[in-house]
Amino acid sequence: MKRFLTTTVLCLLPVTAQATALEDAPWAPRAAAYRLTLFLGNLDPLPWGKLENSWTAPVTGSAPNVSAMSKMSDAEASAVTLAVENQDRHALFMAATDVVENGILQFLAAANDALGTADAAQNVARAEALYRAFADGIQAGDRAGFRTLGRAWLTLNSAVGSAGLSQSGAPDPDREAFTEAREVIETYLRDNFTAANIAPRAKLTSVPETIVQSGAQIDVPVSLPPGSDIADQREFPRLVLQFEEAGLDEADMPLVAYGDMLFDSPQIFGGPARDLGISCSTCHNRSDVNRDFFIPGLSSHAGGMDVDGSFFNPMFNDRTDDHLDTPSLRGIRFTGPYGRDGREASLRDFTRNVIVTEFAGEEPTPFQLDALLAYMRQFDFLPNPQIDRAGRLTDQASDAAKRGEVLFSTPFDGLNGRACATCHTPDRSFRDGQTYDIGTSEAPFEGGTVTQLETPTLRNINFSAPYMHDGSLPTLGRVVEWFNDSKSLNLDAEERADLTAYLEAVGDGQDPYQVFEGRESTFRLAFDELTTFASTLNTLIPMQDAENISLLVDTVAPDLAADASVMVNQAAKPDVYRLSAHLRAVGDASAAGNWGDAATAWESFKALQSKINEGMY
Known part of the structure; x- marks a missing residue:
């Protein structure tokens, strides 16, 4: 169930964490800049350059696409x-x-x-678009006030009048x-969001000041700033699994199926990743x-992020x-060591590190790690008819690629007498399992040791741009140019083009993206995967494993x-809602230790699934 569904969310509604990512509606520029300021202002250390840009440049995800400054006095x-110039956090807030x-x-x-004209309704809508910046903090801290304000906004919208159609x-x-509704809103704002009344805060939020001053402990829902995109990419990758x-059938392999579920479950991470619905499959x-x-x-650009900052796990903050x-996991059983710097020789240790260290999850059980590894070891590369089993080009490759293959195996003085193929060894999935300083990292201090980076595979790389460990190069052509310039390879334009053609040949793959036609819809794919995940209950219920049943139900039921x-x-x-309810019943019964009821609810799930299966598209 590698998620790909997107839904517009009403800004005032709380969102329950689930693996299906939800897509935000556009923000008003000033509201977007404010929300981005809250997010960035809670990072440690504060990124002042980015804070400045949030006001002086358009924020991704705002409409119209203009800077907040252009709307300000x-x-x-x-x-x-x-x-910003004084780097005064409270003053900026x-x-x-x-x-x-x-x-x-x-x-x-x-x-x-402008009451009685179209301008009145438009201005109320603009005011509401800005109020959105405060709304979740008000809802979290003052539910009664939130409801009162909600009624006031409804009154405003119904009280503005209009010019009618053709003046009739x-x-x-x-x-x-x-006037009464406006006074309710304005009084609330003046009491809670006027700068003169705001005391310094340890954490920047939109919780009303009167609530903060009361000392009440407020749990503000975790949110991402405008411009965030954690939904699955639009071109949905085709998954190649060895067993398929x-x-x-994955349903006949319960450990693999449970690992598949865990790979798609936010429940294995800690907050805030879990609360946002982020899972392994969000990035992969x-x-x-x-x-x-x-x-x-x-993220400095799409396709990756800083995984050791203060947001996901402050204990892991390297400042x-x-x-x-983000690296591709295709063929991961062949591509150790793991991590961009090759810091983990074991896939098991690396997986545990991602869960516990990077995303603040609880220590996974041995069973959960077994399941995750059983699933990930099924990942294979996309078939590529342009290379054979030894990594050599076949007759299907172009002449340019074949000329590039010769260059790829040619030693260069700038590579210390080595060839590209020395590290990206063709018959070892185009990698050698070693780490090197190729000049893309800087020492942490003058005279310090530069971080060495592991050799990535070149298989299927056509679909995983941008390139290099930091994603700094957008195309394979730019990668060739970088090596040519930084390592003094002295390749002319034609040779660079041939070497690029070779990389594109070995980096290709058949049918790289999922195709949906007719009944083979996005929902059908999700339904098949979710019900396969649920099939592990055939094993978990007899084991009376309440912990893993709870994790499964909390992942699968809301996604359905x-x-x-x-x-x-x-x-x-x-x-579908009935099916989800049966699964919830399994979880409730197993949590209470009523294993007979859990088994009965599970049988009801399977019976209904069989009955409705043909209509699930």
């Missing part, structure tokens, strides 16, 4: 600029909060002046109702790379901004319900 812009509050008040005043049938504005190619879509993955402040490109929203056969949605 000179006084507001000066306050933000001065706070106050200035940013003022920007949003002032904008809401100004739009409401403009709406009041126009509802008159209700000025009294509008051999004609075997169907064993490959999510080339769209991006979190502002953590450096070091973006790492969420995925139903994209069914082609919408009439079958109620059946």
Whole structure:
């Protein structure tokens, strides 16, 4: 179940963590800059350059695509600029909060002046778009106030009136109702979001100031800033599994099936990754790379992020901004050591490190690690008819690629008498299991030791751009140019083109992306995978393994319900919800130790699955 579904989320609704990533609606520029400031302002150390850019440049995910500064008064812009220049976190928070509050008040005043016209409704909508920046903090800290404000916004929208159609049938504005609702909102904002009333905060949030001052312990839901994209990439990679190619059914391999579920489960991580619904498959879509993955402040560009910063696990914070490109996991059983720096010889140790160290999860059990490894070891490369079993080009490769193959095996003085093929050994999946300093890393201090990087495989690399450990080079052609320039290979333009053609030949693969046609829909793929995950209950219930049943149910049941929203056969949605409910019943019964009830609920699940199977698309 490598996730790929996207849904627009209403900004005021809490989101339950699940593996299906949810896509944000566009933000107003000032609201986007404010929310990005909250996110970046809680990182350690604070990235002041990025904080400045969040106001002076358009924020990805905002509409219109303009900077927040372009929407601000000179006084507001000066306050933000001065706070950034002085690197004054609290001053920036106050200035940013003022920007949003002032904008809401100004739009409401403009709406009041335009009652009975289309401009009134438009200004209320603009005010609400800015209010979105505060909404989740208000909801988390003051539910009663949140409901009161919600009713006030509804009243505003119904009280503005309009000019009607061709000047006929126009509802008159209700000025009294509008004034009362406006006063409710403005009073609340002045009491809670006026800079003069805000005390310094350990954590920047949009929780109202009166609630913060009360000392109440508020659990603000984890959120990502505007511009984030943790949904699966649009071109969904085709997954090649060894057992499927051999004609075997994953449901008959419970350890593999359970590992498949764990690979797609946020439940194995700690907060905030778990709360956001991030799983292994978020970054490694169907064993490959999510080339769209991006979190502002953590990612320098799409396809990777800084995995050892303060956001996911403060204990693992190395206090450096070091973006790492996400590696493909295709053929991972052949590609040790693991980690860009080859720090783990064991795939088991590396997997444990990702769960516990990078994403703050609890220590996985031996059974869970066994299952994850059993599944990941099934990952294979995409078949590539341009190379044979020894990594040599076949007759299907181009003449340019064949000329490049000769260059690839040619020793160069700039490579200390070695060839490209010395490290990217063709008959070893184009890697040698060693680490090298190739000149892309810097020493941590003057005279310090440079981090060496492991040799990555070249198989299927056509589909995992950008390249190098930090994703700094966008194309294979640029990689060739970098080596040519930095290692003084002295290749002319034709030779560089031939070497690039060779890399593209060995990096190719058949049918790299999943094709959906007719009943073979995105939901059908998800349904087959989710029900396969559930099939491990045939093993877990007799074992009376309540812990792993709970993890499975908490992963699969919400995904089934969420995925139903994209069914082609919408009439079958109620059946999916019933199936999810049966799975919840299994989890509830096993948690209570009622194993007979758990088995009964599981049998009900299987019976319903069999009955509705044909309609699941």
